[in-house]
Amino acid sequence: MMQNPHDDPAIARRRRWMGVLAQAPRETLERAWRRFAAPPAFEWLRRPETGLVMTRGRAGGSGRRFNLGELCVTRAAVRLEGGAVGHAYVAGRDGRRAELAALFDALLQQPTLHDELERELIGPLAEAAHAAREDAARKAAATRVEFFTLVRGEDA
Amino acid sequence: MYVSVKGGERAIDNAHRWLAEARRGDPAVAELSLEQIAGQLAGSVDRVMAEGSLYDPELAALAIKQARGDLIEAVFLLRAYRSTLPRFGAAEPLDTAQMAIRRRVSATFKDLPGGQILGPTFDYTHRLLDFQLAAGGAVPPPAERAAEPVAPAMPRVADLLGADGLIEPEAADDGRPVGDLTREPFRFPVDRDVRLQALARGDEGFLLALGYSSQRGYGRNHPFVGELRIGEVAVEFVPEELGFAVEIGTLTVTECQMVNQFKGSAERPAQFTRGYGLVFGHGERKAMSMALVDRALRAGELDEAVQAPAQDEEFVLYHCDNVQATGFVEHLKLPHYVDFQSELEMVRALRAAAGRPAEEPEDA
Known part of the structure; x- marks a missing residue:
């Protein structure tokens, strides 16, 4: 039986940081990139390209798949001098954001850089996303409602 | 059959220039930004994305601005844009x-x-116009947050x-390809x-x-x-x-x-x-x-x-x-002169055959 790639811990870690990078604000990625005194050299495997990904739902939420509608997505791929290949698929049409996400995907695969980038970039981005999600969830919780069914006079 | 027409370029250019001027409205009033449309007319943006079948709030805001708030025109613009892009594939079903x-x-x-x-719901509001919004400038208090x-x-x-x-x-997915x-x-x-x-x-x-x-x-x-x-x-x-x-x-x-x-x-x-x-x-x-x-x-x-x-x-x-x-309904307003001319001749012929020639205008 083929091994599910999602069970591989290295792939699980990469999935996580790629997901965080895909949602990162461009300015945060730019700032992190500017912190390199000498920007890492790379070559393009795929220059930023905008296209569509068809999103899907399931009938009833759990049944047969159907096409819901498309999402604008920009992708890019780079190779660092050392050979590490970085990919990005990022919702939206911002080529630079996809470029930076691909670069950091490649850099995070470098053992010499991984821990620092995890600590300085991915960790704070994940925390900010979590905080935003939690803030919305607390607003939602403040609107939780208890409905009471009133008993009619003659039944009381 | 639709027979095409040509000509009218100058009039069309001028009509579109007027449209652009009208779209902008009074230049003494600040121009709408896409951020304003996406942030403050989210209901319109969401509807245009849903019916345009393309999720991109910024593009939907642009379409709304370009269409002067005509949402079906904005949907049309989004569909047309979508047709210019390649498709990378299909996503996993949303959970x-x-x-x-x-x-x-x-x-x-x-x-x-x-x-x-x-x-954030309109339910249980009284649907009374809020004239404080008309005055503008008021910053609403932040939404309440529960502890948990x-x-x-x-x-x-x-x-x-x-x-x-x-x-x-719900019937489980049978693995057949998804129709599109x-x-x-x-x-x-x-x-x-x-x-x-x-x-x-x-x-x-x-x-x-x-x-x-x-x-x-x-x-x-x-x-x-x-x-x-x-x-x-x-x-x-x-x-x-x-x-x-x-x-x-x-x-x-x-x-x-x-x-x-x-x-x-x-x-x-x-x-x-x-x-x-x-x-x-x-x-x-x-x-x-x-x-x-x-x-x-x-x-x-x-x-x-x-x-x-x-x-x-x-x-x-x-x-x-x-x-x-809208394409089929609105095409009716485009020139149909040749179509109509042939129909006109047919009506005249039918009336002539029935012995009732069309009345000629006096100074034709």
Whole structure:
């Protein structure tokens, strides 16, 4: 039986940081990139390209798949001098954001850089996303409602 | 047959220049930014994304600005833009049970696990115009926050209550390729996947009217809102070059599970049946209408008589797309001089044959 790639811990870690990078604000990625005194050299495997990904739902939420509608997505791929290949698929049409996400995907695969980038970039981005999600969830919780069914006079 | 015309370039250019001036409005008034449209007219943006079948709030805001707020024109612009882009593939199906809930209500089950969450809703407002908004400048107080957030994931009500068989279970995915109406024309009867795709991008007004007609007795099916939920869901995509799923972004979607009365048939026991709605953005009227029409269109499958427009698959699917509809209706205003001339001659000939020549104008 083929091994599910999602069970591989290295792939699980990469999935996580790629997901965080895909949602990162461009300015945060730019700032992190500017912190390199000498920007890492790379070559393009795929220059930023905008296209569509068809999103899907399931009938009833759990049944047969159907096409819901498309999402604008920009992708890019780079190779660092050392050979590490970085990919990005990022919702939206911002080529630079996809470029930076691909670069950091490649850099995070470098053992010499991984821990620092995890600590300085991915960790704070994940925390900010979590905080935003939690803030919305607390607003939602403040609107939780208890409905009471009133008993009619003659039944009381 | 439509015979084309030429000429009129200068008049057309001038008409479009005037349109651009009119679009801008009074230049002494600040111009609208896309951020303002996306941030403060979110209902319009969501509707244009849903019916344009393209999730991109910034592009939808641009389309609305360009269309001067004419939402069907904006949908048309978004569809046209979409046709210029390559498709990278299809995402994994959204898991709405993992939705970050902003709003979630049920009209049928009072005590759901996770609770009823009103969220930012127009419900229970008095629909009185607020003249403080007209004055502008007031910063609303921040939304209240509870100490504890709502649960990060909530089970879908229909799944919870389907377990005892009183609500029909959803048929599992059989692995067949997913039909796509943007690639293949309808072949009736269509499968539910194609039907749901058509409804998800269908015109809200058309589906609202059809759903309403089913409530009023034209294909009645006694609906209840089992659950309506709105929130954010992650989109996962498996790039070919990677071979594993990555999260590429987050969508706001509205999901409606309609629960409907069903007396049973030769094959099925009496149980509640289901209609389903799922749309881009915060669009509960549309999601509810979609669920009503989805259920109405299941009439044949459930051995119900197909008598009403909302139950007629060809009627609904051929007419729910507002870009197609507007194209065919609005083309009538383009020059039809040659068509009309030939019809005119035919009418004259018919009248002559009947012995009633057309009256000639006196100074023709």
